[in-house]
Amino acid sequence: MRIASLLMALALVTGAAYAQDYPNRPIRWVVPFPPGGGADATARTITQKITENTGKAVVVDYAPGAGGNIGTEQVARAAPDGYTVIQTTNGHTIQPHLRKLSWDSVKDFAPISIVARYPLVVAVNPSVPVRTLAELIAYAKGNPRKLSYGSSGIGGPLNIGAEIFKKATGADILHVPYKGNAPMTLAVVSGEVSTVFDSLTGPLPHIRAGKLRAIGYLGEKRSSQLPDVPTAIESGIPVEYAAWNGMLAPAGTPAEAIHWLNREIVKAVGSPEVNARLVRLGYEPVTNTAQQFSALIAAELERFGKIIRDTGIKLE
DSSP states (O other), X not given: OHHHHHHHHHHHHHHHHHHHHOOOSOEEXXXXXXXXXXXXXXXXXXXXXXXXXXXXXXXXXEOOOGGGHHHHHHHXXXXXXXXXXXXXXXXXXXXXXXXXXXXXXXXXXXXXXXXXEEEOEEEEOTTSSOOSHHHHHHHHHHSTTTSEEEESSTTSHHHHHHHHHHHHHOOOOEEEEOSSHHHHHHHHHHTSSSEEEEOSTTTHHHHHTTSSEEEEEOSSSOOTTSTTSOBTTTTTOOXXXXXXXXXXXXXXXXXXXXXXXXXHHXXXXXXXXXXXXXXXXXXXXXXXXXXXXXXXXXXXXXXXXXXXXXXXXXXX
16 A cells, blocks of 8 residues: 555656656657648647747648558657647548558547637639539539549548538549649649639638639538638538547657647637638637547547448548
């Protein structure tokens, strides 16, 4: 009994010392996607604010490939010391239902906080003869696979959102995967593909410049950035879909580090300047507790498992 009490007291002292010393070197904030997309912009916006608030270096590091799986595996195998974290998407809860992975969505990670949600905008190259979602659906049905849509990777959140739309509407649109958001956006702007289902970050400047035409929004309400673009629900199409970005650390990361990271992420995302910047990028700034994020991951794993089984979505 005395030994157990001594061990508990030692653990408390050690934890307190860790909390006082953390962080004492740069934190690696892994983005498992190429630079230039929405995840990149979100990461740079939030990390800059954390560094400004705390004086501690938080460095964005890109580890793209395999739909985010390369960077995710790196973080799953990283030392659980609080100095490596990953900004993931709800692909974290989709991928396990589509392929064999070297990491486990729950067992290998410690949730920190969600940082943003992003409903998808549906946009087309101006050469496509449609101006509404209803016209897109009718054209796709009448011209099977003549239309194509780009995604940032097979089995990613954008691919799944588009496939949910296709399954619900019967629109026959060919999927063309790219290695990230930036090349996908360039492809639809150039006309290499006709359509995109994406967060607003990449398409928005091109929509405003007239290089893309926004025809619908998959959020529960219209975007403040595109107030004239109706939601799918408003258009009589029963599809609503939003992806998210969230922060994870390797499993076993000390609770003191998770607490520090959560506190500073919540503070940064809640600041007026970061909040406004994320909204301008087309995101809905959202944070939660580590426990709430853990519950969300569990719920999303169940939800996407059912969606993938019901729709028959498979890796191409």
